[in-house]
Amino acid sequence: MADMHQIRLYQSTWADAQRLMYRWGAWGHYDGSCTAAECRYAIGVGDPIWGFNERSNFNWLMRSLFFMRSSGLFGGHIAALRTIFTVQGGVILRESAIILVGVAPELSHFGEMNSGYSLIIETKSRQNLLHSNGFDRILGSYEQLADHPYYKVGTPSGCTNCFAAYVVYSTHTPQAEIDRLTDFDFSCFTRFGKCQWLGDLLPVAWEWRLYSWFEPGYTLQMEVPEPPRPCDIPLWVLGRDYNTVFAVKALSTGQQKG
Numbered sequence: 001m002a003d004m005h006q007i008r009l010y011q012s013t014w015a016d017a018q019r020l021m022y023r024w025g026a027w028g029h030y031d032g033s034c035t036a037a038e039c040r041y042a043i044g045v046g047d048p049i050w051g052f053n054e055r056s057n058f059n060w061l062m063r064s065l066f067f068m069r070s071s072g073l074f075g076g077h078i079a080a081l082r083t084i085f086t087v088q089g090g091v092i093l094r095e096s097a098i099i100l101v102g103v104a105p106e107l108s109h110f111g112e113m114n115s116g117y118s119l120i121i122e123t124k125s126r127q128n129l130l131h132s133n134g135f136d137r138i139l140g141s142y143e144q145l146a147d148h149p150y151y152k153v154g155t156p157s158g159c160t161n162c163f164a165a166y167v168v169y170s171t172h173t174p175q176a177e178i179d180r181l182t183d184f185d186f187s188c189f190t191r192f193g194k195c196q197w198l199g200d201l202l203p204v205a206w207e208w209r210l211y212s213w214f215e216p217g218y219t220l221q222m223e224v225p226e227p228p229r230p231c232d233i234p235l236w237v238l239g240r241d242y243n244t245v246f247a248v249k250a251l252s253t254g255q256q257k258g
Contacts, residue, residue, distance in 0.1 A: 005179050104116050123182050128170070
């Protein structure tokens with residue numbers, strides 16, 4: 001991730017990409033051709049059980065829950081990281097990362113073993129934060145941009161036995177903010193005590209409270225939903241994400257009886 005943080009979108013060149021490919025060649029992969037004109041390069045490291053390491057070819061049975069249970073009893077953490085950058089026209093235009101950490105099952109007070117679960121965080125850059133299709137999901141409500149105009153975050157609907165966050169940030173996000181959104185705590189890979197929440201794996205995730213009803217400190221109370229805040233979204237954000245924006249100046253305001 002330190003190497004990925006050196007990337008400057010629309011500024012880092014093909015030469016910068018080649019240096020990354022040379023450094024991580026043993027763990028790197030690309031399909032088809034990879035040239036300055038166009039290249040999508042992936043780097044995968046971690047436990048072979050995830051299949052993220054491009055050199056791994058473990059039997060699919062290794063993906064069983066039994067392996068996760070047995071390794072967890074001895075402090076093991078099944079984990080992986082995959083990063084991707086895309087080159088077009090001699091510059092790096094996009095980047096993404098996905099990190100996964102298995103939370104091993106544990107015995108309850110009644111001597112029963114729970115099933116365990118996974119922590120998953122995916123981050124990616126996009127030119128705008130509005131459009132989404134079946135192959136490239138952009139989750140989270142658009143009104144989030146009133147609070148943090150450079151990124152959106154959401155949770156998938158079909159995540160079984162996992163806590164997951166999908167973060168999409170603009171390609172023009174300040175680098176300090178990109179670093180904060182991808183500042184993964186890799187001690188979750190090695191510490192004997194397990195990481196249990198998304199905030200353990202990515203500190204900024206504590207601010208999002210995506211799974212607040214599970215996280216520490218949650219108290220059951222009646223929450224009044226906040227009213228929509230579309231007018232609080234900065235105008236430059238709308239200009240970034242929409243093809244057409246009309247700015248209308250009101251000539252006067254007043255009240256009339258219906």
